[in-house]
Amino acid sequence: MTTAAGPAKGYKALASHINSKELPWFEWFPGHYLKLCKLNPITGQIITFIKSQTGVSLAVHFHPGTVVVYTIQGAWTYDEGWVAEAGDVVFEVAGSTHSPRMCGREETIVLAIIEGALEFRDENGNVTFVENWQTLLKRYHDFCAKEGIQPVDITSFEPTSH
Amino acid sequence: MTTAAGPAKGYKALASHINSKELPWFEWFPGHYLKLCKLNPITGQIITFIKSQTGVSLAVHFHPGTVVVYTIQGAWTYDEGWVAEAGDVVFEVAGSTHSPRMCGREETIVLAIIEGALEFRDENGNVTFVENWQTLLKRYHDFCAKEGIQPVDITSFEPTSH
Amino acid sequence: MTTAAGPAKGYKALASHINSKELPWFEWFPGHYLKLCKLNPITGQIITFIKSQTGVSLAVHFHPGTVVVYTIQGAWTYDEGWVAEAGDVVFEVAGSTHSPRMCGREETIVLAIIEGALEFRDENGNVTFVENWQTLLKRYHDFCAKEGIQPVDITSFEPTSH
Amino acid sequence: MTTAAGPAKGYKALASHINSKELPWFEWFPGHYLKLCKLNPITGQIITFIKSQTGVSLAVHFHPGTVVVYTIQGAWTYDEGWVAEAGDVVFEVAGSTHSPRMCGREETIVLAIIEGALEFRDENGNVTFVENWQTLLKRYHDFCAKEGIQPVDITSFEPTSH
Numbered sequence: 068m069t070t071a072a073g074p075a076k077g078y079k080a081l082a083s084h085i086n087s088k089e090l091p092w093f094e095w096f097p098g099h100y101l102k103l104c105k106l107n108p109i110t111g112q113i114i115t116f117i118k119s120q121t122g123v124s125l126a127v128h129f130h131p132g133t134v135v136v137y138t139i140q141g142a143w144t145y146d147e148g149w150v151a152e153a154g155d156v157v158f159e160v161a162g163s164t165h166s167p168r169m170c171g172r173e174e175t176i177v178l179a180i181i182e183g184a185l186e187f188r189d190e191n192g193n194v195t196f197v198e199n200w201q202t203l204l205k206r207y208h209d210f211c212a213k214e215g216i217q218p219v220d221i222t223s224f225e226p227t228s229h
Numbered sequence: 230m231t232t233a234a235g236p237a238k239g240y241k242a243l244a245s246h247i248n249s250k251e252l253p254w255f256e257w258f259p260g261h262y263l264k265l266c267k268l269n270p271i272t273g274q275i276i277t278f279i280k281s282q283t284g285v286s287l288a289v290h291f292h293p294g295t296v297v298v299y300t301i302q303g304a305w306t307y308d309e310g311w312v313a314e315a316g317d318v319v320f321e322v323a324g325s326t327h328s329p330r331m332c333g334r335e336e337t338i339v340l341a342i343i344e345g346a347l348e349f350r351d352e353n354g355n356v357t358f359v360e361n362w363q364t365l366l367k368r369y370h371d372f373c374a375k376e377g378i379q380p381v382d383i384t385s386f387e388p389t390s391h
Numbered sequence: 392m393t394t395a396a397g398p399a400k401g402y403k404a405l406a407s408h409i410n411s412k413e414l415p416w417f418e419w420f421p422g423h424y425l426k427l428c429k430l431n432p433i434t435g436q437i438i439t440f441i442k443s444q445t446g447v448s449l450a451v452h453f454h455p456g457t458v459v460v461y462t463i464q465g466a467w468t469y470d471e472g473w474v475a476e477a478g479d480v481v482f483e484v485a486g487s488t489h490s491p492r493m494c495g496r497e498e499t500i501v502l503a504i505i506e507g508a509l510e511f512r513d514e515n516g517n518v519t520f521v522e523n524w525q526t527l528l529k530r531y532h533d534f535c536a537k538e539g540i541q542p543v544d545i546t547s548f549e550p551t552s553h
Numbered sequence: 554m555t556t557a558a559g560p561a562k563g564y565k566a567l568a569s570h571i572n573s574k575e576l577p578w579f580e581w582f583p584g585h586y587l588k589l590c591k592l593n594p595i596t597g598q599i600i601t602f603i604k605s606q607t608g609v610s611l612a613v614h615f616h617p618g619t620v621v622v623y624t625i626q627g628a629w630t631y632d633e634g635w636v637a638e639a640g641d642v643v644f645e646v647a648g649s650t651h652s653p654r655m656c657g658r659e660e661t662i663v664l665a666i667i668e669g670a671l672e673f674r675d676e677n678g679n680v681t682f683v684e685n686w687q688t689l690l691k692r693y694h695d696f697c698a699k700e701g702i703q704p705v706d707i708t709s710f711e712p713t714s715h
Contacts, residue, residue: 078289078291078326078327079325079326080307080309080321080325080326080327081321081322081324081325081326082307082309082319082320082321082325082327083319083320083321083322084311084313084317084319085317085318085319085320086311086317087316087317087318088316104318104320105318105320107485107595108484108485108486108710109457109484109485109593109595109596109710110456110457110484110485110506110593110595110596111455111456111457111484111485111486111506111507114297114318114320127240129240129521131435131455131456131507131508131510131521131523132434132435132455132456132506132507133433133434133435135276135342137299137340139301145242145244147242147244147388147389147390148389148390149246149248149389151246152248154249154250155246155247155248155249156247156249156266156267156276156340157244157245157246157247158244158245158247158266158267158276158386159242159243159244159245160243160245160386160432160433160434160435161431161432161433161434161435161436161507161523161524162243162432162435162523162524162525163241163242163243163244164240164241164242164243165240165242165244178299178318178340180297180342182434182435182456182506182507183435183455183456183485183506183507183508184455184507186455186510186518186521193517193518194510194517194518194521197453197455197510197518199455199485199486200485200486201486224320224322224594224595226309227309227310227311228309228310269433269434269647270548270646270647270648271431271433271434271548271619271646271647272431272433272434272618272619272646272647272668273617273618273619273646273647273648273668273669274647291683293597293617293618293669293670293672293683293685294596294597294617294618294668294669295595295596295597322594322595322596322597323593323594323595323596323597323669323685323686324594324597324685324686324687344596344597344618344668344669345597345617345618345647345668345669345670346617346669348617348672348680348683355679355680356672356679356680356683359615359617359672359680361617361647361648362647362648363648386432386433402613402615402650402651403649403650404631404633404645404649404650404651405645405646405648405649405650406631406633406643406644406645406649406651407643407644407645407646408635408637408641408643409641409642409643409644410635410638410641411640411641411642412640428642428644429642429644438621438642438644451564453564459600459666461623461664463625469566469568471566471568471712471713471714472713472714473570473572473713475570478573478574479570479571479572479573480571480573480590480591480600480664481568481569481570481571482568482569482571482590482591482600482710483566483567483568483569484567484569484710486567487565487566487567487568488564488565488566488567489564489566489568502623502642502664504621504666548644548646550633551633551634551635552633552634
């Protein structure tokens with residue numbers, strides 16, 4: 068199953084290459100930072116890195132769709148009997164509610180693929196606000212405007228060509 | 230947005246924790262190895278690690294659905310002008326055809342989230358065989374049977390509890 | 392492309408047949424009725440018929456994921472310049488907010504395929520409650536319990552065989 | 554849950570209205586006709602009406618992703634013990650292979666929502682050709698060119714406004 072080197076003849080890879088070194092981290096909540104990779108304005112899929120300081124938690128939130136989390140560095144837990152360490156994958160079915168707590172010795176960095184939204188809740192279970200592709204795009208654009216950075220079009224799925 | 234430690238009160242995280250250290254690598258094609266994490270028997274979603282030796286390529290294949298690739302180690306390219314290095318994300322829209330070539334100095338390891346299938350093609354563009362959740366599950370079960378390992382139910386989305 | 396009659400040799404269709412005549416309508420809100428077909432407990436996909444009396448509206452709600460609506464009977468509008476009539480399809484991208492108003496002369500019946508949830512909002516834009524695969528399943532089970540009906544397992548994707 | 558008429562204040566419905574009367578039927582295979590509604594060039598989702606003459610079958614094909622079929626008129630079967638009639642929904646999990654046979658007294662019309670592709674197979678199970686969002690778009694454009702019709706942009710998910 069090994070082919071000679073070179074692009075597949077007559078085909079297009081239709082691949083968008085996201086060079087993570089070219090995208091910025093920006094503060095999401097105190098102790099939590101985002102590096103957005105892609106936002107799908109049709110389906111609402113969110114592909115983002117999340118970096119969190121040691122010891123912090125993210126407030127309780129609900130996910131109407133699935134979430135896949137790959138842990139790159141550090142460790143975190145929902146305090147349900149397991150800890151996600153570097154190299155682990157966590158799959159969350161639609162309808163999960165949780166509050167991840169960072170429990171590693173260094174900053175925790177994950178790649179998260181979120182279908183739809185994060186809905187933060189108060190102590191009574193009421194939704195306080197909803198984070199989705201639209202609100203995250205605004206956060207990124209606001210950060211770029213403040214820093215004088217030209218934003219990358221992270222909602223585009225055009226193939227990368229250099 | 231930081232809460233006290235402990236599980237979110239009254240909620241279930243509905244999360245399946247995949248401890249990557251407990252899952253086996255098995256040979257897929259010469260020079261290429263898989264570590265399957267989850268196979269969704271309803272939607273056909275495939276979540277898998279792929280490890281490839283330096284210098285090898287994977288034969289030309291077509292994807293009817295999307296692919297998200299996170300590069301953990303090494304480097305690879307479609308020879309279309311960019312190289313995916315450790316930390317990068319590649320998003321492939323439905324209908325892509327390509328032959329990834331490993332171009333790093335060490336083994337390349339990626340996490341791939343594939344919707345649907347990989348369809349390998351011969352030099353004339355004809356489909357030689359199709360790899361999907363069903364065929365990959367059989368590969369994993371065959372490997373476990375040969376090695377005398379008890380397979381994990383990677384098609385289950387039940388929450389992890391210890 | 393026409394084959395002889397009979398099942399495809401050696402293959403399984405893996406199809407779940409939902410006989411709409413065997414599933415019940417139940418009241419959702421005054422003037423609105425649901426007939427649930429399938430709820431996907433992994434992805435959160437909701438496949439349901441919705442029947443609404445003439446002249447009523449459904450309260451303002453937000454969708455974190457996509458919605459596909461096929462209109463079977465009647466007519467409805469978001470008062471944005473078009474009317475969906477019998478035979479029409481409406482595709483809503485993730486992040487839409489709206490209040491459908493029935494504007495036909497007879498009851499409106501639609502088939503809706505909803506990824507994730509419906510989130511109802513008050514006049515200030517605050518989320519009043521969230522409807523998803525879990526809450527809808529409870530509504531269906533509560534209705535069946537009250538009526539003494541044996542519920543169908545609408546979360547199962549096992550192939551139908553008689 | 555009933556609101557006053559009028560668009561939801563301050564919100565956008567983000568809805569694309571597909572007036573089925575404005576889209577053309579075109580021949581797909583002898584005895585089978587398509588009316589394409591939407592093709593998602595990112596995910597590969599296909600939303601299409603299919604009309605088939607009485608008594609014909611569609612050749613054996615495989616689906617790498619899910620299929621939802623709503624039967625509008627007529628009847629069809631996979632000859633596995635059930636018949637889909639007008640009003641019924643069929644859900645096919647990823648990896649299904651089948652050959653639908655029309656068994657109603659009138660033309661069969663269905664709405665199909667297909668994730669990814671249809672892969673036609675010969676008697677030996679070999680893939681003869683693959684139909685996906687790209688090939689279907691070409692069929693539609695070829696038909697429009699031949700008939701001198703201006704094609705609608707069925708790959709756009711921009712909201713409809715008149």
